[in-house]
Amino acid sequence: MEEERRDEKLTRERLQEEEQEGPELGVCKISERNQCENKYGLQYDKKGKVGAQALADFVVELTPEVGERVNTQWTLFVDGSSNESGSGAGVKLQGPGELVLEQSLRFQFKASNNQAEYEALIAGLKLAIEVKIDSLLVRTYSLLVANQVNEVFQVKEPALIKYLERFWLLMSRLKEIVVEFVPRTQNQRADALAKLASTRKPRNNRSVIQETLANPSIEGELVASVDRQNTWMDPIADILAGEPSGVMRYTKEQIREAGHYTLLDGTLFRRGFSSLLLRCLPPGKYESVMAEVHGGVCASHIGGRSLASKVLRAEFYWPTIRKDCAEFVKKCEKSQMFADLPKAPPEQLATISSPWPFTMWGVDLVGPFPTARSQMKFILVAVDYFTKWVEAEPLASITAGKIVKFYWKKIMCRFGVPRAIVSDNGTQFASNQAREFCEEMGI
Incomplete structure (x- = not known):
């Protein structure tokens, strides 16, 4: 051996x-x-050639697709309940293994027992579509609902016809669905959830998804119509993404301006000189961005120029950003309430003709007034142009001598000889006696 x-x-x-x-x-x-x-007893096998195409077919056949979902059948248990205290529905979605989703719906509207059963069925289908299930087995305790959806029983009630149409619409979004009737003993959990919704207040059991349905599912869903308007970004996006024949309808300035922008996944960005790409915003989003930067969590209610710079650092852009930020700050109540007091006067300043105090006076006569003591009924007034100081003296009669006496006693003896005295050239002010006195004093 x-x-x-x-x-x-x-x-x-x-x-x-x-x-x-x-x-x-x-x-x-x-x-x-x-x-x-x-x-x-030996055997020699020569190794054959493996074709490249066969190897490629092998790889393609056994390589799973990205995001491929396993076609695993889920089971949906539904039941509805309606009584004097209210109505509700229970949904139990059971997946592979021990994965279970439970939902309890309470209705704020009156519903019959059959309508509650349909509401439970529709709620279960919505939950299955949200979980992205392909194959679904539905088990319900209602024999009427099971036979109507399987087209065994005829539907005559108008409300149930709408529920059936709603069921078919949701069923078209699933690849495979089977609805069957089961006795109550096999649908106890869904029945308990339905009774929980119809008899108790919501949020008593936090382990179950509890919701409140305000309106029946057969009522038309609200559809928001969006009226899109042309914005400042449309010409730039057309130039960047359009064909040469479509670009020719824009001016050279618009084409040159579009060179500062770029398109990434359909979103328009502006290239910055010292920053990253700035996301361009449409007109409807200016207000929200400025409000968050100006008065958000980490805001300090800064001024318009600083607000515009901070928005740019947050990587947002629109053409009128500086003007809009300045206008937004003016409308901010807190900024106006706690801002520094402005040092500028409320109106435009007027030029002062008098360079120093008591060098130029303005004189005038006021009256006649009702006769007072000593027959006084006129007032001779003089005002300094610089300090607005007022000198006044009552007069019983108006003469040139009294004017000269007022000049000497009220003005010159107190404030010195002025450079000029301004009057309206009345008879008393333009008299020879007053003129000679002013020339003698150098006024």
Whole structure:
């Protein structure tokens, strides 16, 4: 036995050496190898060629697709309940393994028992569509609902017809669905959830998804119509994404301006000189961005220029950003309430003709007034142009001598000789006596 094993080992080593030598083997060696194979029961299989196409087909066949969902059938248990205290529905969605989703719906509207059963069925289908299930087995305790959706019973009630149409609309979004009737003993959990919704107040059991349905599912869903208006971004986006024939309808300035922008996944961005790409905003979103930056969580109610710079640092852009930020700050109540008091006057300043105090006076007569003591009924008034200081004296009669006396006593003796006295050239002010007095004093 040992000799046979030794011979067999030597034969294998010789065969390996012959395979390494390749085409240099002679005819005698090939015949000798065949004799050894027959003697010891060995079999030599030559390795065949593997085609590249076969290998590629193998890889394609066994490589799973990205995001491929496993077609696993889920089971949906539904039941509705309606009584004097209210109505509700229970939904139990059971997946592979121990995955279970439970939902309890309470209705704020009156519903019959059949309507509650349909509401439970529709709520279960919405939950299955949200979970992205392809194959679904629905089990319901209502024999009427099970036979109507399977087109065994005829539907005559108008409300149930609308529920059936709603069911068919949701069923079209699933690849495979089967509805069957089960006795109450096999649908106890869904029945308990339905009674929970119809008899108790919501949020008593936090382990179950509890919702309140305000309106029946057959009522038309609200559809918001969006009226899109042209914005400042449309020409730039058309130039960047359009064909050369469509670009020709824009001016050279618009084409040159579009060079500062770029499109990434359909979103328009502006290239910054010292910052990252700035996202361009349509007109409807200016207000929300400025409100968040100006008065948000980390805001300090800054001014218009600082607000515009901070919005740019937040990587947002629109053409009128500086003007809009300045106008937004003016409308902010807190900014106006706690801002520094303005140092500028409320109106435009007027030039002052008098360079220093008491060098120019304005004089005039006021009256006549009702006669007072000593027959006083006129007032002679003088006002300094610089300090607005007022000097006044009552008069019983108006004469040139009293005017000259007022100049000397009220003005010159108190404030010195003025440079000029301005009057309306009345008879008393333009008299020879007053004129000679002013020329003598150098006024």
